[in-house]
Amino acid sequence: MSIFLAGAGPDHAAFPEVFDRFAQAVSLRSRREAPARVAVVVHDRHGNPESLLPAYVDPLLARIEVEVVPVLLGAGAPCAPSVFDGVDGLVVGGGLTPGYREGLAASAGAISAAVASGVPYLGFSAGAMIAPQRALLGGYLSRGIEVCGEECSEGLAELEIRDGLGLAPFALDVHAAQAGTLSRAVAAVAAGLVERAVAVDENTALVLAAAGGDSFEVLGHGNCWDIRRSGTACIVSVLQAD
Template sequence: MSTVSLIGGGWSAPELYAAFVAESAGEIACVVIDEGDGADQFERWSAALRAAGDCRPAPVLVPVGEHLDVAALGDAGGLLVCGGLTPAYAAAVTPVASDLRRWLEDRPYCGFSAGAAIAGEQAVVGGWTVNGRPLIPEDAGEDLGEVTVVDGLALVPFLVDVHAGQWGTVPRLIESVRVSGVPGLAVDEDTAVTVAAGQVRVSGRGHAHLVRPGEDGAVAVTRYHAGQVVPVG
């Protein structure tokens, strides 16, 4: 597989897409879960991609409740999975994970917010409570109550949470890491982590927060900024 870029959300840093756009070399398939305004939502990412470089964004709208048809991606040079309600993206895209990984064998992947959150083998799709106890703000729960982890795309070997600094989601990732035993990264808005050539590197205007499991349910949290390599492995 080529490069995997995971953006934590935000609209102030179109430069985060530049390397992905260059590697895609032309048409970029943009998967948007369509809740009735999919075409309008697509235009937001199309504008961000075009601001980052010469490319041809192409909408792939998936109605809520349906699965992505990988054949609809055609011969595009790269794939952007966009943002919205993370459980809806997981329900639409992860059931075709094996077919999607085959399509991505020689193409780059970029995930924005929800598209980033579902990239791991397991995906943190939302929730704001643990055993009914509030953990993060309810508005960040993605319409779920309990913190929920489901099967992901298995594009990266770690959990991903997003809008870290802005929505306060680091505690949710800590709980997910503690339960799963798998390390994770919580990514700020206007920030990306890029996985390429065996390295995980941070870029953008915020931070990536590495959560590593320890003994007896303990975890360690370390913050990384642009230009730093994150030792996830």
């Protein structure tokens, strides 16, 4: 299996590598003459998720034959776990992180089981943030103190950690250097909300070989900032693609 967690939304021109690698993983998983079945999950706070599908689907169609299984999330309408039965790949898009978490909460077990069976997962931005066992959903305050810009809050005030999809053993934040959310990931660890977090730059992804894996590969052109708690301090390691 492969789990790709990207630090921004889909940009097939600036960061084609993540689509290349995911398409390869799906092809290896499918191993059949029929098109691979790929579930593409999108959420739109304005109520038009269908409009977001091409940004995720078109780069895949340019690489492999795909039968798309659209999973359209709306406010208060979680999807049925059965939609993920028999898929060869799973893409979860970007947008409002709490909206994705709400829409997929009932399907977390089905998604984690599919990935454990070898189904590749590709999460962009929000789709990366909800992937961990304990997910950082947003917020811009830690104990009332501002730790990142309010524009990055996802509609939340205090930093909020909730159960995610169970695909990574550490919390994720995205748009790290570009939006200044690295400090939010550090604050989450410093406050003891999580023991470890990784903040991922744009045009960058981390790649886990298996769910729960402690180490990861860096793909792309930026940094992954690995933050770990050590006593009362935080240790930050900066990792780049080889």
